Amino acid sequence: MTKLDSELSTIKEETIEMWKLVESQLQKGLSALLNYDKDLAREIVMIEKRVNGAELKIDRDCEDILALYSPVAVDLRFLLAVLKINTNLERIGDIAEGIAKMILDTKEPFKKSLLEVTMVIEMYGECLQMVSEILNAFEKEDSSIARSIFKRDELLDQINTKANELIGSYVSDHPDDMEQSLTVLSMIRRLERIGDQAENIAEEIIFYIEAKVLKHLSKKDKKND
Numbered sequence: 001m002t003k004l005d006s007e008l009s010t011i012k013e014e015t016i017e018m019w020k021l022v023e024s025q026l027q028k029g030l031s032a033l034l035n036y037d038k039d040l041a042r043e044i045v046m047i048e049k050r051v052n053g054a055e056l057k058i059d060r061d062c063e064d065i066l067a068l069y070s071p072v073a074v075d076l077r078f079l080l081a082v083l084k085i086n087t088n089l090e091r092i093g094d095i096a097e098g099i100a101k102m103i104l105d106t107k108e109p110f111k112k113s114l115l116e117v118t119m120v121i122e123m124y125g126e127c128l129q130m131v132s133e134i135l136n137a138f139e140k141e142d143s144s145i146a147r148s149i150f151k152r153d154e155l156l157d158q159i160n161t162k163a164n165e166l167i168g169s170y171v172s173d174h175p176d177d178m179e180q181s182l183t184v185l186s187m188i189r190r191l192e193r194i195g196d197q198a199e200n201i202a203e204e205i206i207f208y209i210e211a212k213v214l215k216h217l218s219k220k221d222k223k224n225d
Contacts, residue, residue, distance in 0.1 A: 004069045008078060011061055012138075015082055015089075018054035019135045021047055022089050025096035026128045026194075032100060033124065033187075036109035044100035051093040058086045074208070081208035085138070088197045088204075092131065095190045095197075102183050110184065111177055118166050118184050123159045123191045126152065130198040137202070143209045146202040156195035163188045 001009075025044045032040035062079050065071065071079060115121050130152050137145035167185045171178055203214045 007065050021051050022093045029096050030124045032103050041100040041103040048097040055090040077208045081204040084204045085201050088200045092197050119159050127194040134201050143206045146205040149202040153195040156192050160192040
């Protein structure tokens with residue numbers, strides 16, 4: 001193994017470690033939402049500091065390798081992809097932290113009927129699956145797994161599209177739950193953005209492995225590419 005190969009391997013390990021931190025934020029967030037666990041919500045906020053530190057380190061390490069080794073071809077694509085994946089992961093961490101703060105600001109457990117009718121729990125679980133699946137694609141360097149993310153994001157889009165109607169209907173029947181309903185609507189909007197970030201990561205993995213740029217293609221074209 002060359003010195004460059006060793007450095008690239010270290011970058012990959014650092015990225016996977018950061019990925020698992022973000023994944024833990026989402027896991028804790030789902031549990032905190034279901035169980036109204038404010039201690040878990042506080043842990044998510046604390047983890048975000050570690051995620052931010054990891055992002056800065058990975059950025060610096062990638063920049064150092066680019067400056068020292070002037071990598072080309074697949075090695076260059078890997079580093080360029082990691083720089084963007086790093087940003088996407090940090091944004092997912094920010095979203096998880098934002099949802100945790102909503103849980104901390106809520107005065108009582110979320111109504112089970114509200115969580116059920118809005119499908120926010122299913123949406124949260126799907127986000128967690130997407131982040132886990134795309135990590136698997138990165139670890140295995142498997143672009144076919146990365147492409148499966150584009151289809152999974154459809155469920156998030158469907159729930160997000162129906163959210164206003166479902167929340168409006170729920171509030172008309174439960175006017176006293178207006179504050180919680182608006183909080184859940186805000187969560188749904190944020191979870192939909194996690195799906196977008198996961199798609200961005202999938203595009204970067206495909207770029208790294210296949211040297212294909214999917215950024216400006218439609219979702220249908222991405223799935224069929």
